[in-house]
Amino acid sequence: MEIEYRLMKIEDYEQAYALWILCGNGLNDKDDSREGIEKYLKRNPNTSFVAVCGGKVVGVILCGHDGRRGIIQHACVSSDHRREGIGGKLVELALDALKAEGINKVLLVAFKKNAGGNAFWESQGFTLREDLNYRNKALAEMVRIDPDYVKE
Numbered sequence: 001m002e003i004e005y006r007l008m009k010i011e012d013y014e015q016a017y018a019l020w021i022l023c024g025n026g027l028n029d030k031d032d033s034r035e036g037i038e039k040y041l042k043r044n045p046n047t048s049f050v051a052v053c054g055g056k057v058v059g060v061i062l063c064g065h066d067g068r069r070g071i072i073q074h075a076c077v078s079s080d081h082r083r084e085g086i087g088g089k090l091v092e093l094a095l096d097a098l099k100a101e102g103i104n105k106v107l108l109v110a111f112k113k114n115a116g117g118n119a120f121w122e123s124q125g126f127t128l129r130e131d132l133n134y135r136n137k138a139l140a141e142m143v144r145i146d147p148d149y150v151k152e
């Protein structure tokens with residue numbers, strides 16, 4: 001069946017969320033709630049995409065920028081549609097959309113244990129920065145909700 005690619009809308013939330021839960025992306029109760037994703041899409045309306053097959057969302061990529069750097073999050077393709085080029089096409093769409101907004105560089109984080117995900121990003125030309133430490137700080141209390149999350 002043909003795959004249609006289009007901008008992600010908030011109406012895609014339920015299907016996208018169902019994919020994220022299955023894909024093992026890092027999720028929390030605030031940023032990944034409907035309100036959280038709606039806020040994200042309002043701020044970044046032109047850079048996140050879905051792949052749709054027979055009316056069903058089979059791939060999604062959240063992408064946005066802060067005016068300087070692009071960031072990709074929650075790239076996920078349904079397990080029965082992997083290795084068909086859908087992930088690559090979603091990345092291409094997101095990068096073209098960032099370029100159209102004048103963004104010159106894009107970053108992402110991936111769990112080290114995610115061998116398939118890291119191989120995918122390597123194939124898409126995302127180089128590993130071994131000279132940096134990734135640091136963050138929570139500004140609100142958030143609960144991790146991905147099913148297999150284990151606090152390190």
Ligand SMILES: CC(C)(COP(=O)(O)OP(=O)(O)OC[C@H]1O[C@@H](n2cnc3c(N)ncnc32)[C@H](O)[C@@H]1OP(=O)(O)O)[C@@H](O)C(=O)NCCC(=O)NCCS
Pocket residue numbers: 023024025074075076077078081082083084085086087088089109110111114115116117119120121123124
């Ligand atoms: C990572 C993911 C989005 C890739 O989607 P996809 O549609 O299967 O990717 P593509 O078909 O476009 O793959 C492009 C290339 O990436 C590489 N690649 C993709 N998945 C791979 C895997 N599991 N192992 C090794 N290489 C892989 C291959 O080089 C592939 O080209 P090929 O099929 O011609 O060999 C998908 O596997 C997924 O949803 N995984 C779970 C969620 C996840 O890990 N997301 C990334 C979070 S950081």
